[in-house]
Amino acid sequence: MNTIVLTGAVMTHPRRIAAAEAIAAKDPKGRVRVVTDPDPSGPPTALRTANPSWSCVGDDSTHHLVFQDDVLIADGFFPYAEKAAAAFPGEAVAFYEGWEGRNSGVVRLAALTGASWARALDEHVPSLALMLPAEAARGYERFAAEHGNGWPYDVVVQRFLKASGIPVRLAVPSTVDHDDVPSLAGNSTHGWRRATFFSDRAEDTFSDDCVSFPVVPYYQYGEAKCAVRHGDRWEHLDTDRYLKRVGMTAQCDAGLVAAADDGLPEPVRRHVWLTAFATGMVVRGLTTRDPDPAVADAVMDALGPGGLCEEYTGAELVGMMPRIRALALAAFAAGGDARRAPAAAQAAVPGPPDGAGIAVTGGDPAFAAQLARLLTDAGRPATHHPRLERNRAPHTVVHLGRPYDDGYGVSEMLADAEKAGVERLVYAGSAEIYRGADQDECAEEAPSAPPRHAEARAWWDEEEECRSWGAATGTPVQVLRFAEIVGPHAPTRGVLATWMLRAWTRRTALVVAGRRHQIVDYRDMADALAAVLAAPARPAVYNVASARFEETEFAELAAGTARRTPYEQAPVTGEPHTPLMSTGLITAETGWRPSAQVRNGARAQAQWLACDTHDDIVGTVGAVGAARLDSDA
Incomplete structure (x- = not known):
């Protein structure tokens, strides 16, 4: 195995330098430096601080890790990151995925099926705690200078990795979480943000498998959606449209009608149900094993806040979370049962159209x-x-x-x-x-x-x-x-x-x-x-x-x-x-x-x-x- 030389940076604003220094101090080997915004009085943007944060990679480094300054780090994180670097030397590794993103659905599916790593959708790359091969880190600043043009930092990272042919691997569970502090980059309008599934202790061992899913249900902006793979492209469609395509609309609707009234607003109730029902279908199609109940509780607890964090305050969501979790768990079970039902009990699914028509x-x-x-x-x-x-x-x-x-x-x-x-x-x-x-x-x-x-x-x-x-x-x-x-x-x-x-x-x-x-x-x-x-x-x-x-x-x-x-x-x-x-x-x-x-x-x-x-x-x-x-x- 090649020797791993890991360096890192915490990107920060002078107003939060103490928090950044506390994050850097968590590395027992002192390899993480604090990088401050080069123009702290300029328009707020993470993109400006990202350039020096990635370019400070050490000359002898094999991998470079960049944190933002509002993170919580699991115990044992740095040895875990070194093992990931050794196991996946040519990949980008994201140690955090927020519950508000499309990739929250990827992490949810991976957790429910027992996977340790999952391949990200073609979405903005979660960049709260991201590790790149050293050569990629050295190339980021030039790409951002040529192609940044004011785009959000995580979008620029995605485009850079896409152009470089570097795949993105998501940690399951996340070993970094978002600390709920006001955003200096103008992201507070996105509301309360946390990880889809976080562990406060990094595992000593992990599998090197990386799962990828053909269908990913997710809940975002109050809408139930499914990402469906078509070759090398993803189609993002309303979940009720996807359920209609696969002949599961009647089973889904019947389950929702039978579910106990929980007092949730009707749009919330329906879209949570759709998302969790479709998730249950997908999981049951991948494995016959029931998920760990604690894992199911955790990922369904995050489903509602992720989908509603821009529509409700954190305090409102805290009050809704137990009811949303109970509804989501019931829908997840119903989706699994519907997927497991005999084919004769399911609606006929039309085959693809032929060449005529x-x-x-x-x-x-x-x-x-x-x-x-x-x-x-x-x-x-x-x-x-x-x-x-x-x-x-x-x-x-x-x-x-x-x-x-x-x-x-x-x-x-x-x-x-x-x-x-x-x-x-x-x-x-x-x-x-x-x-x-x-x-x-x-x-x-x-x-x-x-x-x-x-x-x-x-x-x-x-x-x-x-x-x-x-x-x-x-x-x-x-x-x-x-x-x-x-x-x-x-x-x-x-x-x-x-x-x-x-x-x-x-x-x-x-x-x-x-x-x-x-x-x-x-x-x-x-x-x-x-x-x-x-x-x-x-x-x-x-x-x-x-x-x-x-x-x-x-x-x-x-x-x-x-x-x-x-x-x-x-x-x-x-x-x-x-x-x-x-x-x-x-x-x-x-x-x-x-x-x-x-x-x-x-x-x-x-x-x-x-x-x-x-x-x-x-x-x-x-x-x-x-x-x-x-x-x-």
Whole structure:
């Protein structure tokens, strides 16, 4: 075994130097130094102190460990960290995972199945106590200088490790906890923060296995979610949607109805139940052993505070925790029993759609694949096709327009659709076609002539090409004009995405008095398409939106779902803004109405922009580019 040489640092602000020194003193070998903020009077950010904390790695070090200054450390931690360094020399090791993160679900599953280590989701890396190989530690400062751009410290760490190909391993249980003191980096708005599962004594021995899960239920921002792996990507969807996919909705709902009334608010009660029920299902699918009751109590005790720490105070959560724990344990048992039930007692789960049926083409591939799954959820089995092929000929194509980007364009798609004998085309267009119109609210009959604005004209040209192709081939063509799409993998050209990127990178949003906005949640988008596809094909144009906002309301949505940042009034430049659309026609003719929680969709988009690493954002300020961040769409 190679000799391990461990060094470390505690990053701190001069106001908390005594606490940092106390943490450093816990290392019996004196290898941990205190590193203070180089600009303590500057805007509060952990990112600034992280650079010198990582770059102070010793010349002969093999590993470097950085703590933040608000931690509690388990007894025996430093020998434990040395053993981890020796066992996993090329990995990042996170000794803490907070109960408010997506990875809380990973730690919960690992603890309930008896694992000592778990592979992190593709989320911001928990950086309260993080150990890196020395060479990685030496490279962090340069990466952060080139790519930090104001992003949160844990997001920069995630992107650095992703770019470096270094996997992240989570300790189970955590051997570091968060000390509940006010955050100097502006994180107090996230509420009471502790570990999902903490032990105050580090184990003398541990397994070197590292578990990874195909499905991870978690509770965050008051919402029950599941992360579902699709190849090398994760889909984050509402837990009730996941339960519907696997045929467990009836069992889950019946269990909740039968559960004793505990006086919890109904949304809390339902989402806690959903999370714990799905956790029980997943655990029972992985092992037949019952978990240690003490472990189950501990991880379910943390479930409620993790999901609700931004909605309730610590004092309120302390009062709710016993009831939430009891409810979660009952739901966990019910989920395990439902998973263990004979197959005949479970609802039939539809198999994946075959190559025929509905093909989703165009747009961003990840968004198109996501939309196909959502259409399938809505009863319209669909698959994503990067391009149409004769041997997988669908009867219907849903094409996502994107006239401003390279990719599978309309002309190519139409030529392939004609060869494949496609019987119906639905073109997913944009409200941008109305940009520059002089109406306050546009109905589907506008525009009646080619628009003057260049972006509006690009959308018009694609619509016209589809209609002309339909007339020439006798194929029904329908057009849906969507408001700014909000959700994971959604286009990043819109105002909300731009403002979210500004918020994440500590830039003020520039608001223009008098503007109004519409958005469409990505799930409402799928449901609107499904409603149109369920009806007979007929030539029609429909406007589709989920909600409308005044300018400052929209800025609040961006700040509240990304990072709380100020906004300021910008001068009116005369650049045309996209007007509102009337959306009554699609409801009148198909019965579709928006039903998604748009704040949920906005939150999902904000997290995707920050945490779910994707090539068009890593290494830049965002897919829209730094220049676009300095002027609003």
